[in-house]
Amino acid sequence: MMHWHPTWAEIDVQQLRNNIHTVRNYIGDTLYCLPIKANAYGHGLVDVAKIAVGAGVNYLAVAHASEGVLLRKEGVTAPIFVMGAIHKEQVEDLLKYELEISVSSRLKAELLREQCKKSGKTCKVHLEMDTGMHRTGMRPESTLALFTQLSKDPWFEVIGIYSHLASSDASGKAQIESFHQAFKEIESKAYKPLLRHIGNSSGITDLSGSLCDMVRPALLTFGYGDLEGIAPCFSLKSRVSYFKVVDQGKGISYGSTFFTQKPSRIVTVAIGYGDGYRRDLSNKGQVLIRGKKYPIVGVICMDQCMVDIGQDDVFVGDEVVLIGKQGNQEITLKEIAQLCNTIPYEILCGFNERVPRKYINHS
Ligand SMILES: *Cc1c(COP(=O)(O)O)cnc(C)c1O
Numbered sequence: 578m579m580h581w582h583p584t585w586a587e588i589d590v591q592q593l594r595n596n597i598h599t600v601r602n603y604i605g606d607t608l609y610c611l612p613i614k615a616n617a618y619g620h621g622l623v624d625v626a627k628i629a630v631g632a633g634v635n636y637l638a639v640a641h642a643s644e645g646v647l648l649r650k651e652g653v654t655a656p657i658f659v660m661g662a663i664h665k666e667q668v669e670d671l672l673k674y675e676l677e678i679s680v681s682s683r684l685k686a687e688l689l690r691e692q693c694k695k696s697g698k699t700c701k702v703h704l705e706m707d708t709g710m711h712r713t714g715m716r717p718e719s720t721l722a723l724f725t726q727l728s729k730d731p732w733f734e735v736i737g738i739y740s741h742l743a744s745s746d747a748s749g750k751a752q753i754e755s756f757h758q759a760f761k762e763i764e765s766k767a768y769k770p771l772l773r774h775i776g777n778s779s780g781i782t783d784l785s786g787s788l789c790d791m792v793r794p795a796l797l798t799f800g801y802g803d804l805e806g807i808a809p810c811f812s813l814k815s816r817v818s819y820f821k822v823v824d825q826g827k828g829i830s831y832g833s834t835f836f837t838q839k840p841s842r843i844v845t846v847a848i849g850y851g852d853g854y855r856r857d858l859s860n861k862g863q864v865l866i867r868g869k870k871y872p873i874v875g876v877i878c879m880d881q882c883m884v885d886i887g888q889d890d891v892f893v894g895d896e897v898v899l900i901g902k903q904g905n906q907e908i909t910l911k912e913i914a915q916l917c918n919t920i921p922y923e924i925l926c927g928f929n930e931r932v933p934r935k936y937i938n939h940s
Contacts, residue, residue, distance in 0.1 A: 582933055583847035584815040587901070588620050590628055590938045592810035596798050597632040599806040604781065608772065608791035610636035610658065611798055614644060618799055619853075619925040620811055621934040623651045628936075629798075630655045638793055642667035645676040658703060662713045668692040672700055677736060681705040681713040683723055686733070693732040702727070703737040703772070706759060708752040710743040717759035724763050737772030737791070738763055745779035753786045778802050801910065801921055809910060811925065812901025813854070813932075817866065817893050818881070819845035829883050830875025835860055842886045843874065846897050851879035853927035854899060857917040864897050868904025 601609060611634045617625035626637055626648050638658040639645050645657045658677040665688045671678050672692060680686050680702045689700050704724055707714030715723065720738065727733040740756045742749045756775050764771060776787035778797035782804055796802055800809035823843050829835045837843075846864065850856040859876040864884055874885045884897075896903070900910055914921045 579933060582931075583818060584813075584852055584931075585933050585935050586619065586928055587812040587814055588624070588934055588936050589810040589812070590936050592800065592808055593620075593625070593628055593798075594632045596800050596807045596810065597629060597634060599804060600794060600798055601633055603804060604788060604792055607788045608635045608774075609633070610638050610774065610791050610793045612638040612660070612777075612793050612795040614638070614640035614660070614795075615926040618795060618922065619928045620799060621936075622647065623653070624934065624936055626651075626653050626655070636791065642670050642674075642676060646670050646674050649674040649676075663688065665692075669696070672696055672698045675701075677701045677703060679703055679705050679713075679739075680723070680727070682715060683719070686723060686727060690730070690732050699732050699734055701734045701736050703739050703774075704735060706738060706740045706756065708740040708742075708756045708759075708775070709748060710741050710752075712741070714740060717755060720759060721763050721766070725766055728766065728768060735767075735771065737774060739772075739774040742775060742777055742780045742784075742787070745783040749780060749784050750786075753780075753784060757786065796922065799925070809901070811910070813848075813899040813928070814901070815846050815848040815897045815899060817844045817891055817895045817897060818847040820891065820893055821845075828875070830859075830878060832876060834876055835874040837885075842888065842891070844884050844886055844891050844893075845881050846884055846899075847881060848897075848899065849878045849880045849882055852932050853924075853929050854882070855913075855917045855924065855927065858913065861916045862899075862913065863908060864899050865903040865906050865908060866891050866895055866897050868906055870906055870908070 611629045613625050616622050636656045638660050640661040642659055645659050660679050662681050663685055693700055704720050705714035706720040727735055760773050772791050773789040774791035776792040778794040780787040781792050781794055800807050823837050823841050825837055825839050827837050848854045856877045862873040863870045871884045871886050873882055875883050910921045914924050
């Protein structure tokens with residue numbers, strides 16, 4: 578049972594489905610793999626997995642074995658690709674839960690082979706080629722060499738060859754070209770068709786040649802990016818927990834970084850950096866209450882923050898929107914990320930388990 582809590586993240590399920598259908602129309606017959614690592618970018622791992630598979634996503638991807646295991650235990654049967662470089666301690670679970678595995682070096686393949694022999698199970702793998710990100714993955718010539726070896730190895734089923742883009746500008750273009758180049762050679766040595774995949778969100782919207790056989794657009798699916806018809810499905814909401822009038826010239830919150838210029842109506846909101854609402858927003862961020870924008874004053878505390886409501890009437894219990902729409906006003910994730918000097922991804926991943934996710938179905 579979920580107990581009442583004043584702060585929550587709201588996921589608009591119909592909008593998420595719309596986004597999936599919009600991306601599907603855009604990619605055509607290309608396989609659709611949805612990366613849902615880091616709690617599905619804060620949207621909730623298991624719920625998003627189920628919604629996505631129901632809406633026609635073909636594949637799920639996660640960063641870690643533990644995320645894949647959780648999905649399997651929750652009854653998700655779709656193919657799950659674990660993208661991160663593997664550790665030997667994870668291999669048993671990867672095989673047991675039938676997760677598809679990234680092989681990013683000869684050593685990783687050896688780890689797998691050992692465990693496959695031990696447990697009598699074959700493994701499904703995607704070979705990772707480094708085309709310019711220089712994070713994980715093999716050089717094109719090593720990818721070809723390892724492919725040649727593994728494609729004859731009965732313990733391995735090579736499902737695909739993939740790479741990851743470091744940018745969506747000219748260097749991303751060069752990555753795509755070298756990926757296709759190397760793939761041609763690999764394909765010529767293959768006994769069966771291979772899935773080739775490189776495109777993430779910005780790759781598939783900004784760079785031609787990134788669609789291939791499968792794509793991995795996450796941020797776009799969650800509603801952020803350049804594709805007509807998509808919209809965010811995530812809102813962050815809380816409630817006014819306290820109201821007070823503060824005299825002129827008084828400091829608000831720790832360290833008095835804000836002083837009232839006149840007698841002020843200040844409300845307290847039940848969210849803080851302990852939820853993932855970033856302290857960088859102190860004296861910078863705004864919130865929506867009763868359809869109007871108000872400034873955050875003073876530093877954001879771990880569990881609470883303060884808002885100056887001018888001369889307006891606001892009541893304890895009123896809904897506060899920190900990200901999303903209220904009335905005809907909106908606070909976007911992008912502006913929040915900019916104020917925090919970071920990218921939307923980091924803000925979304927930062928909302929932790931203290932913030933319950935509510936899935937709203939408007940249909
Ligand atoms: C996270 C991730 C993606 C998704 O990236 P977006 O920019 O959110 O589309 C795709 N591929 C890999 C390997 C990733 O780690």
